[in-house]
Structures are given as structure tokens and as C-alpha cells.
Amino acid sequence: MAAAKEVGMLEDRRLAVLRAIVEDYVATHEPVGSKALVERHHLGVSPATIRNDMAALEDEGYIAQPHTSAGRVPTDLGYRLFVDRLSGVKPLSSPERRAISEFLDSSVDLDDVMVRTVRLLAQITRQVALVQYPSLSRSSVRHIELIALSTTRLIMVLITDSGRVEQRNIECTSPVNEVALGDIRARLLVAVSGKPFSSIPEILGAFSGQFPEEMQQLVTIIQTTLLDVVAERIDDRVVLGGTAHLARYGEAFPLSIQPVLEALEEQVVLLRLLGESSTNAAVTVRIGHENPVEGMEATSVVTARYGIAQSATASLGVVGPTRMDYAGNIAAVQAVAQYVGRILDDQ
Amino acid sequence: MAAAKEVGMLEDRRLAVLRAIVEDYVATHEPVGSKALVERHHLGVSPATIRNDMAALEDEGYIAQPHTSAGRVPTDLGYRLFVDRLSGVKPLSSPERRAISEFLDSSVDLDDVMVRTVRLLAQITRQVALVQYPSLSRSSVRHIELIALSTTRLIMVLITDSGRVEQRNIECTSPVNEVALGDIRARLLVAVSGKPFSSIPEILGAFSGQFPEEMQQLVTIIQTTLLDVVAERIDDRVVLGGTAHLARYGEAFPLSIQPVLEALEEQVVLLRLLGESSTNAAVTVRIGHENPVEGMEATSVVTARYGIAQSATASLGVVGPTRMDYAGNIAAVQAVAQYVGRILDDQ
DNA sequence: TGTTAGCACTCACAAGTCCGGAGTGCCAGT
């Protein structure tokens, strides 16, 4: 009993040491040594004891030293443990919360919400921020419009219930009959409006049957275009902001920030950073090598999903050096995700 | 006569020296000295002579030395002279031209053209690229659509002849009558379609008169929204790409690339960088302090306007350190502007 | 058994020193 308790105590202190190391390192950006540690955190023991604990932590892979006779630095594994067990989420201050809601409330359309959100997130975390547009694949059709621009050119405008507007140009080989187009438009509207994207392919399966032979060509091309839009997950755009914050961390990245900047220019990469976040947890943190992108081994990603009641869902988050303020960033990402979800529901 | 000619020769050589300095400095990124100069460029004179010329150039403010007993570096003024009088535009290689046209030809809508263009420009110049969306203010209305989403919410979709689609949500205080809305839509369409944006305010002046009292409220809000869209020059979006190239120039910027990255995040700044380019000249170059943005004293901007036959016009360009390859960048910007103009006309 | 104090050792980093070389300006000679 006593032994077990003592082991528990010991474990506790080791974790406290790890926490202290992470906190100090995040604050100072310098390897932290045993002496400095006991000075700044009132652990009631001597440096020598801390050294033992540090040696143990190093054996277990939670910390490492850049070179012999230097202080210790947390490893990815160390950060992981810190995030999972040690870091409390520090709630935002009430002025911060107020700022968030005021800032987002005054936005007018979806684009605006996205832009504002990314700015906001970048500003409060002082990191690079990512916000994904609400995914089309889980939303449904609110309205569809076909407009003739000339005799051979149409434009299709699709409005989703998440407030997103998609447009497609359609080029026809033969002149379009206005009346026929109106007819198609009306029936299409009836057929798909209110329907979720996932059901569109099925609905369109039988759609062209109701039209006479001579309209088939036109119907087909419209149908194809619509299917295109619905299928196009790729189009899930991600907006990016706060890249300037990367420059502050010049030294944080082994080589330079170039590979990171390059990675951030690829929509596909951004989607991968955001996309694979776990489905249920409120906030996902991916640390250093855990994240699947080449050239971003020294960065961590904090993401959360934001839901628009049932209809659509997407992610947002921040990207920064592994030595980031996890507690603060997690709180910020979580809070912003909540607010954005709410705003989009209201609209 | 003989004297005049000799003065001319002298001037010529000085200019040649300046050109050589600029070229060498751009290539090596190191201050260039008299000896290196005569070795690499076969000017038929001795280093000492060159030194005299350099002293003169320095007096006139075209070059400077970072410290005593170092080589010379071009000043902003030096680059200016170089660009104005010395730098030939070096034409793109034919594979490059082919790549441009292939790359842009396969784009499907306006957004796509913009994104592809910015990527392309960033890639061939290896600089940060900017592309402005075709300005609304010089385009005209191709179609306008009003769609009821619910009894109190409308969406207005406006399509311009430059292929751009603008949307606005409209929130009504009282329920909307479907028939009334259809009526407004029809008349509005007749009134404004084909009209240039600049004439819209005038047209709308008399518009609401034709409707009965009970519809005024609805008409007014629609009118206001439309005027909003038309007036909103601010909305002139600029897409940005190739920021990773900035990192390559780490040392080029006195402090860090942070202020530059920050500036590039502001749409307003981007517009200023692009917007004030001269109207007639093919390509505008703004060097260092010449450009109006705080924190970008060490960067140059090369821009060109690209026209969509009469209807709309906008700018594109690249941003890089003052010590950039002006000849190459000017050529690239010019070529891309031409192609983009052509593509957008076709569409 | 866990904690502490002391000690010898390591090693990055800053400061100091030195030296070569590239570059300059000036002057006298052609």
C-alpha cells in the first residue's frame, strides 16, 4: 500500500517535471535544465532529484537533449503525453469571447464568414489558421437555376442549404430552345430541391426518361454537370491565413519555413491536414511526425470539426511549430469552432 | 563634334557598367567589385577605369557600397535606370509559351482561370504572384436572378459578362409574395441586363416608381442590395500564390520576411500594389521605396493589366526582392497577361 | 528506497585575436 502510493507519488512528480519542461520550453524556446526548473516551478526537491527524473523521462522517450551537456527538450512523444494528460484547456477570457462573437456576427455571407473566421483564428492564436468550407457532400440542394447566356451557353447556379453557391458554365453544341430549357429547369427544381447531395445520383438516374428524344442531348449535359458538382469533393476549399506568423518562428524550423509554406499552398495538403481529424473528439491534435505531410515534421496541427446542424460539416484549425501553446490553441480552436457552427446555423 | 562623341562613349560605358553591376549582383547576390567586373564582362578597359566610372555612378546615386572597401550594390535608382533603359525584355522560350497556353486553356471557369494563372506565374518567375479578378466596375450585367429561399429570405445572384458570379443574401422584415417577386425579377432583368455597371445607379433611380405602394419595401431592399454589389469595388479580389518563394530570399530582406508576409495578407495592400499601375504602358515596374506599402521597401513589383475586350480589366503581377531578374519577370508577366486576356475573351 | 550534496567532466557559445583577400582611392605616367 505504502509502496504503491510512493510509486504513485513518484510518477506524479515525473509528470510534473515533464509538464514543467514543456511549459518552460514553450515559453523560452531554450533547452531547459534541472536547476532552472526547480527555480521557476516550486517542486519541493533538489536539482539532483530532478536530474534523476529527467534521466528516466529521457529513457522513456519523452524528452531529449540536443547535445550532451545541454538542457532537455520535449520530444513529439513528450508533447503528446502533455496534451493527453497534463494540459488543461485554458478557457478564453471573456473579452476574447465577446470579440469572437462580435466579429463573426457582423458577417454577411458564407465567404465572409470563412474569411473572418480564418483571420480571427490566426489573430488570437498567433498561428497559421485553416478553415474549410462546409463540405458539399453532406449538404442538400436549396435551389437550382439554369440561365441561358447565349444560344449555346448556359450557366448553372446551385445553392446549398449551407449557403454556398456553386456555378458551372455549360457549353452546348447545338442551339438551346428557351422553352425546353425552362421546362427542364422546372422539373429539375422539383426533382432535386431539398434533397441531400448523396441522393442526387440516384434521382438523376431516372430523370432524363421524362423528356422527348430531341431534348435528350441538352438534358444529358445538364445532368452530367450537376453530377459533377455533387461528386466534386475536391472542391472543398480551404482558406488560409496568418502565414506571417510562421516567420516569427524562423529558427523553430530546422531548415527554413520554405517547405512549410510550400505545403500550405497545396489545397490537397490543407485538406489532408484538416480532413483526417477524428470524428467524435472535440479537438484533434496532431504532433510533429504524427501528421501525414512531408516537410511538416516540425509542426503540430490543432483541429476541430464545426457542425452546421446535420446538413454540413467541416474542419478548422491552426498550424504551428511543435513547441506551441497547446492549451491556448486548443481552447481557441474549440471556441471558434463552436461560434462558427452557431453563426452558420443562424443564417 | 569629337568631344560630343567622346562624352557619348563615356556615358555609354558608364551605363554598360551599371548594367553589368545589376546583372552580376542579381546573379550572385554579392556586392560586385571592379576586378570581377572586367573579368566577367569583356569591357575593354582596366579595373582602374571602371573604378572611376563606379565613383561617378555612386555620386549620381545609382550604386552604393554597403561599407567601405566592399563592392558596389545597385540602389533603387540604379535598378530604375536599368529597367528603363538597359534591360531588354528577354522573350520566353517556346516551351514556356506552350506550357502557358496549355495550362490556361484547360481551365473551366473564372475561379479556375485565376487560380491557374497565379500558380503559373509564380512557377515561371519563381516569385510571389498576384492576380486580380476582373473588376466589376467596368463590366456589365449579363443576368440577374432573385430566388426565394424562405418566406423572408432571398438570394440575389448576379452574373457579369466577365463570367463572374456575385451572390447576396437578402433578409426581409415581412413575408415576400412570390408573384410580386417574380414581377420584380422580370422587370429588373429587362431594366439592367446588358447594361454596364456604371449605368446601374442611374437606371435604378426611376425603377421603383413603376411598382405599387405595397411592394415598395421589397423593391427598395433589392435595389439597395444591387447598388451595393455594383458599388463594391472593394470586393475586387486578388489571389495570391507562391509565397514559399519568399523564404528563399530569407537574407534578402533586412529584418525578416514577416512584414512582407503580413502585407501580402491584406487584400487592400494587394490592391494597392496592383491597382495603381499606369494605364497605358504594357508593364509597370515599381522598385523598392517607389511602392506605396509600408514594410515593402526591399521589394519590387512588376505588374501588367490584362484586358477582357472592353468589358473588364484588371491587373496581375509578381512581387519579389528588388534584386530580381527584371528582364525575365517583365517578360513573364507580359506574356501571362496576354494569354489570360485571350482566354477570358474566348470564354 | 528515494533524496541530496558534491565533484569531475563535457561541450556549446561568446569573445578575442589574427590574417588574407578583395576592394577602394589616389597619383603619376603614358
Added chain:
DNA sequence: ACTGGCACTCCGGACTTGTGAGTGCTAACA
């Protein structure tokens, strides 16, 4: 007007040295 020569400047890299923070280990202590 151009050139060769010369004295001078001064940056930058290489090398050296000293210091201090940090470590691991061992022996003593509760």
C-alpha cells in the same frame, strides 16, 4: 582619357580560449 602601382581599409573566416550551464555518478543521508 586611360592604366599601373601603391597604400589603406575592413569584412569574414579560422582559430583559440574561457566560461558557464548542464550532466552523470557516487557516496552519504533520512
